Amino acid sequence: MSALRVWRAGVFAFALCMLAASLAGRAFAQSEANPAEYQIKAAYVFKFLNYVDWPPQSAADAPLQIGVIGARAMADELTGIVAKRTVNGRPVTVRRLRPGDATAELNLLFVARSESARLADIVAATKDQGTLVVTESAEAPALGSAINFVVEDDKVRFDVAPRAFEKANLKVSARLLTVARKVLPGSS
Amino acid sequence: MRDSKAGLPVALRAAIGLCWLASSAGVSAADDALADLSLEELANIEITSVSRRAERLSQAPASVYVITAEAIRRSGATSLPQALRLAPNLQVAQLDASQYAITARGFNNAIGNKLLVLIDGRTVYTPFFSGVFWDQQDVLLADVQRIEVISGPGATLWGANAVNGVINVITRSAAETEGALVVGAGGSREARLGARYGGAAPGDGHFRVYGLHTRRENTSDENGTSLSDGWDGQQIGFRADWGGTTSGFTLQGDAYRGKTELRNFPFPGFPAAIEASGHNLLARWTRRLDDEATLRVQAYIDHSERDDALLYKPEVDIVDIEFQHALRWSAHKVVWGGGYRRASDDVQPGLFFGFRPPQRNLSWTNLFVQDEIALQRNLDLTLGVKFEHNDYTGTESLPSARLAWKLAADQLVWGALSRAVRAPARLDRDIRLPPNPPFIIAGGPDFVSEVANVAEIGWRAIPRPDLSLSITAFHHDWERLRSGQLPPDAMVQNMISGSTYGLEGWGVWQATSAWRLSAGFTTFRAHLGVNAGSADPVGPSALGNDPDFQWTLRSSLNPWPGHEFDVAVRRVAALPDPVVPAYTALDLRYGWRVTPDFIVSVVGRNLLDGGHAEFGAAPGRSVIPRSVLLHLRWEL
Numbered sequence A: 001m002s003a004l005r006v007w008r009a010g011v012f013a014f015a016l017c018m019l020a021a022s023l024a025g026r027a028f029a030q031s032e033a034n035p036a037e038y039q040i041k042a043a044y045v046f047k048f049l050n051y052v053d054w055p056p057q058s059a060a061d062a063p064l065q066i067g068v069i070g071a072r073a074m075a076d077e078l079t080g081i082v083a084k085r086t087v088n089g090r091p092v093t094v095r096r097l098r099p100g101d102a103t104a105e106l107n108l109l110f111v112a113r114s115e116s117a118r119l120a121d122i123v124a125a126t127k128d129q130g131t132l133v134v135t136e137s138a139e140a141p142a143l144g145s146a147i148n149f150v151v152e153d154d155k156v157r158f159d160v161a162p163r164a165f166e167k168a169n170l171k172v173s174a175r176l177l178t179v180a181r182k183v184l185p186g187s188s
Numbered sequence B: 001m002r003d004s005k006a007g008l009p010v011a012l013r014a015a016i017g018l019c020w021l022a023s024s025a026g027v028s029a030a031d032d033a034l035a036d037l038s039l040e041e042l043a044n045i046e047i048t049s050v051s052r053r054a055e056r057l058s059q060a061p062a063s064v065y066v067i068t069a070e071a072i073r074r075s076g077a078t079s080l081p082q083a084l085r086l087a088p089n090l091q092v093a094q095l096d097a098s099q100y101a102i103t104a105r106g107f108n109n110a111i112g113n114k115l116l117v118l119i120d121g122r123t124v125y126t127p128f129f130s131g132v133f134w135d136q137q138d139v140l141l142a143d144v145q146r147i148e149v150i151s152g153p154g155a156t157l158w159g160a161n162a163v164n165g166v167i168n169v170i171t172r173s174a175a176e177t178e179g180a181l182v183v184g185a186g187g188s189r190e191a192r193l194g195a196r197y198g199g200a201a202p203g204d205g206h207f208r209v210y211g212l213h214t215r216r217e218n219t220s221d222e223n224g225t226s227l228s229d230g231w232d233g234q235q236i237g238f239r240a241d242w243g244g245t246t247s248g249f250t251l252q253g254d255a256y257r258g259k260t261e262l263r264n265f266p267f268p269g270f271p272a273a274i275e276a277s278g279h280n281l282l283a284r285w286t287r288r289l290d291d292e293a294t295l296r297v298q299a300y301i302d303h304s305e306r307d308d309a310l311l312y313k314p315e316v317d318i319v320d321i322e323f324q325h326a327l328r329w330s331a332h333k334v335v336w337g338g339g340y341r342r343a344s345d346d347v348q349p350g351l352f353f354g355f356r357p358p359q360r361n362l363s364w365t366n367l368f369v370q371d372e373i374a375l376q377r378n379l380d381l382t383l384g385v386k387f388e389h390n391d392y393t394g395t396e397s398l399p400s401a402r403l404a405w406k407l408a409a410d411q412l413v414w415g416a417l418s419r420a421v422r423a424p425a426r427l428d429r430d431i432r433l434p435p436n437p438p439f440i441i442a443g444g445p446d447f448v449s450e451v452a453n454v455a456e457i458g459w460r461a462i463p464r465p466d467l468s469l470s471i472t473a474f475h476h477d478w479e480r481l482r483s484g485q486l487p488p489d490a491m492v493q494n495m496i497s498g499s500t501y502g503l504e505g506w507g508v509w510q511a512t513s514a515w516r517l518s519a520g521f522t523t524f525r526a527h528l529g530v531n532a533g534s535a536d537p538v539g540p541s542a543l544g545n546d547p548d549f550q551w552t553l554r555s556s557l558n559p560w561p562g563h564e565f566d567v568a569v570r571r572v573a574a575l576p577d578p579v580v581p582a583y584t585a586l587d588l589r590y591g592w593r594v595t596p597d598f599i600v601s602v603v604g605r606n607l608l609d610g611g612h613a614e615f616g617a618a619p620g621r622s623v624i625p626r627s628v629l630l631h632l633r634w635e636l
Helices: A003-029 A036-051 A072-082 A113-125 A162-167 A174-179 B010-026 B039-043 B050-057 B069-075 B080-084 B426-430
Strands: A064-069 A090-097 A108-111 A132-135 A147-152 A155-160 B063-068 B091-094 B100-103 B115-119 B144-151 B165-171 B179-187 B190-201 B205-216 B231-243 B248-260 B275-290 B293-307 B312-329 B332-349 B359-376 B379-390 B394-408 B411-422 B431-433 B450-464 B467-483 B493-512 B515-530 B549-557 B563-572 B583-595 B598-605 B622-625 B627-635
Touching: A036 A064, A036 A072, A036 A108, A036 A132, A036 A147, A036 A155, A036 A174, A036 B039, A064 A072, A072 A090, A108 A113, A113 A132, A113 B069, A155 B039, A174 B039, B063 B069, B063 B467, B069 B080, B069 B144, B069 B563, B069 B583, B080 B091, B080 B100, B080 B144, B359 B426, B426 B431, B467 B515
Parallel strands: A064 A090, A064 A108, A108 A132, A132 A147, B115 B165
Antiparallel strands: A147 A155, B063 B144, B091 B100, B144 B165, B179 B190, B179 B627, B190 B205, B205 B231, B231 B248, B248 B275, B275 B293, B293 B312, B312 B332, B332 B359, B359 B379, B379 B394, B394 B411, B411 B450, B450 B467, B467 B493, B493 B515, B515 B549, B549 B563, B563 B583, B583 B598, B598 B627
């Protein structure tokens, strides 16, 4: 049996696919690009900024900074939200980050499910920085995330770990705790 | 705290949010009305997204284990079967350098035929024997998003052959694999190099291309004689995605080839290697029809060939088309769909086996419907049935009923009754040993489907955020299992019946933020016998060789940031016939994240013994030796 023939057929099929795909891509580009899930999560993340006592800044109108690792859809949604809004008079900025990028200036860091493998390291890097870590994976609360999204009964809910707030020297508002699906005892 | 629409009634504002969501399917991102809803209103908006399936699986009324990408990385696995060892509900036995016997709930066999295996929706079992050539199935493990392992029948949704389980390998969307990645592994037993590059595709999509090269050293048998099972393989492939998970288009394909060393037997035509090659191309289109319904259409072609001068030389072409429509209607979540599959094969004889006729076209058509009914807020009943038509036995029906009772938010008790069928494969009907008369063994023209009636009950809980547990008890009642006769002219028949039962359980404990412990076990008992009137000289032992129990323990520790220390211990009880002694395997891994994008790790496998057999008859079976491996993983 000719392996070469198969190989050539494979390469040819590949080229054909890329062509077909680029044509098909035009047709599908108009279709919805980001699941409703991130639209809701982005709205939540923006609301969360309202329910945390941020440490006073030198300038009262210094922007609140959000960082997003993974999930471009999330960053896009947030960028749209913060464009026209402020939080207690402070503007909000959104940045996409890669794992390992500096997080020192961030007030809130969202780590997408796709990056949950690196969560332990990412959380370790935010230690003592006053950064609120928001996540969306089941193992995240045990790794030190402060707010973790869960989807339950087709609704986006979140769990809060007050312990993680304490560790970040942040104060969580009672209202956030009442809306939370669960208030977690938190681990070390 | 400001709400710009504070004057509007809550219900109206929620409705605005919902309408906006409903219309969002055709709209680009960056509308932002949701940000003006309150926290409570956000918590009450329902979403419909296929991407939630992984989360849903944790609540599914079935014995499901999900192998995560992180677990694969930290196992140091360099092949798909090695990664499958992470699933506590699978039995994985290595046969030689690259071949494996893998099953769930018993009947393990080099030609095991009761497990359905899919890679990104493409069925990879070989239709002429309903089993998987594991040496022909490779993926770039770094791009695997997760592997779902369902033990027990999945026949209603997945179809015939999903009798004892389903393995679903899911790779990341191309949007999640931007940039370059290089993985290299080299050590005492193998060398592997993989590379991937991902970027933007025209029309706001993403693509990736990858290549793999694998070299596995040969093993030796129990007398220390080298076997010629060393393996060289290459694979290339691509995946491109447009749109998101609920509406989008995916195109992917792979091409591979591989061969063993030259095997020498005192027969004409030798020395010769086993050579395998193949290619496939798949397109999948998913569309959200409205807020409540999604449509999925998928089609693929798959060509594979294998040249084994000793056994047989199959060449198979498969065309597969399926569609699935998911919708919701008051308390019902309905999924229905259908599919058509056609396999054209040409199985030329080897030294031992031939197929008569050598060429055959077979087709399968199916239609299924499943309804998940919310009986009460915490009680879901799932009823489903699949009708599958095959050329040998006509239409088979595969019904199932599942009940899920949510005791609390984090606790689920479930039970299920299912009927699963393994339809005849070419091997059952058309095989001949030797290829020309007089035959010692011949396929049975009257061979019909093997049938399992299965009862399962399970409990799953997350009693604390750092602890998750699952346990399942199963009982399979078997009719018409494959049996033989006394040679010569022994025909394949359906004269074995009986039952199998056992337990499957696992737990994960995140002891601290840097230390995760997991454990799993299975027990298995078989009461199978030859029916009255059968002259089968071998009996049920020809169907599989299974341990009474196995258990695994894993520890994943980050002793300090950037450093990883992993320990895995696995104990497998003795196999009865042929006898394979019990063994305990210890694997260790130390990983160091030198920079955020560069990881070096050292892996040691089978450290406790100099080598052990996992399957087959002494003394000719492979001894799986101790090995050491250096891994490099670099994301650019």
